[in-house]
Amino acid sequence: MSSVFNLIHQRKIPGHFVFEDENVFAIMTINPIAKGHVLVIPTQEVDEWTNVDESTRQELFTVAHRIAEAQKRLFPCERVALIIAGFEVPHCHLHLIPATSMRDVSFSNAAATVDHDELAEYAAGISRLL
Numbered sequence: 616m617s618s619v620f621n622l623i624h625q626r627k628i629p630g631h632f633v634f635e636d637e638n639v640f641a642i643m644t645i646n647p648i649a650k651g652h653v654l655v656i657p658t659q660e661v662d663e664w665t666n667v668d669e670s671t672r673q674e675l676f677t678v679a680h681r682i683a684e685a686q687k688r689l690f691p692c693e694r695v696a697l698i699i700a701g702f703e704v705p706h707c708h709l710h711l712i713p714a715t716s717m718r719d720v721s722f723s724n725a726a727a728t729v730d731h732d733e734l735a736e737y738a739a740g741i742s743r744l745l
Contacts, residue, residue, distance in 0.1 A: 618706035631738040643734040646725040653681045655709040664707045666705040685744035696720040
């Protein structure tokens, strides 16, 4: 069974892509905790990040770093939090969340709905800075 992330990667359901290569892709989440919240995901469906092969793990963090630098330029924040929780979807993913305090990274703040035009704008802005 394919995860929701594989379905997005395969374009079977829509997603707002920030980055993509053969091993890693990044999308805007549809349940953002903060404006500019991005998910960085290996293309290979692996449940736990500790089971991702070393080269893909390195690429995940390299891509996450590049995206975080772009997020800092686009969104008002003191830092970009990186969270690997792994309970919402059984496919490894890194959350990159522009934040100014710990309150800004609480999953209880996740939006129930989003403006897809806004997400597309955020994705395009981040992509331009990569």
